[in-house]
Amino acid sequence: MKDEIEYSDEACNVHHRAIQDTMDILSGKWKLRIVGSLSLNKKRFMELKAHINGIAAKMLSKELQDLEMNGLVKRTVIETKPITVEYELTAYGHSLKPIIDQMVIWGIQHRKRLKD
Amino acid sequence: MKDEIEYSDEACNVHHRAIQDTMDILSGKWKLRIVGSLSLNKKRFMELKAHINGIAAKMLSKELQDLEMNGLVKRTVIETKPITVEYELTAYGHSLKPIIDQMVIWGIQHRKRLKD
């Protein structure tokens, strides 16, 4: 369609679109924090809320729904006296680990770098 | 300070803070796209604008300033007839590559997965 193209245009689009797709799934202030928290172990709603500093119930609820809809998180209702709900990462959710790991690595060395 | 703690609390805080730090640096809709684009090669302002589908000049300008302030991007003014400005990743900016790579990988396989 165009005349002057640098690189493989198709490859470039795929690249861009992939970044965009990933960012869409992980959009918002809390999703990565939630996934990061659940990657350690399954947690109940209030445990998550306590573990993720500063999140409001409404936000946690909404973000969990998003994550569940995208197949990253599994929600299990347990019929205890007052009901309990457990959230855990699906296998697919765990596949985000490499991304999170890289962000942790980068964030740690970035903070170290700033102290110079 | 607390009584019941699972895991190393300190390690957990570091983990969370690192994710947060990284997200702060890369916050917003465009930064990762910009870094991704510049990771291929240096570009002028209008080239970037053309390459990154849909970004407005104001946004591009602002995001580039943020990235420059954080030492990820280097801005070079070239005294041509109408001046030109080149943007390129610094070594530090290139250190984000592992994160971007992982997001590209994940995004691509995610899109493939959705086609099932």
Add this chain to the structure above:
DNA sequence: CTGTATCCTGTAAGATACTG
């Protein structure tokens, strides 16, 4: 060409109160 200056809007996200 490389931006900045305005103006405007939608939406993310916080606070608070309430329900099963």
Add this chain to the structure above:
DNA sequence: CAGTATCTTACAGGATACAG
């Protein structure tokens, strides 16, 4: 305990016009 319902606000981000 695990949320939902409202209300409110701040700010990211878009459109447009203009400047050096």
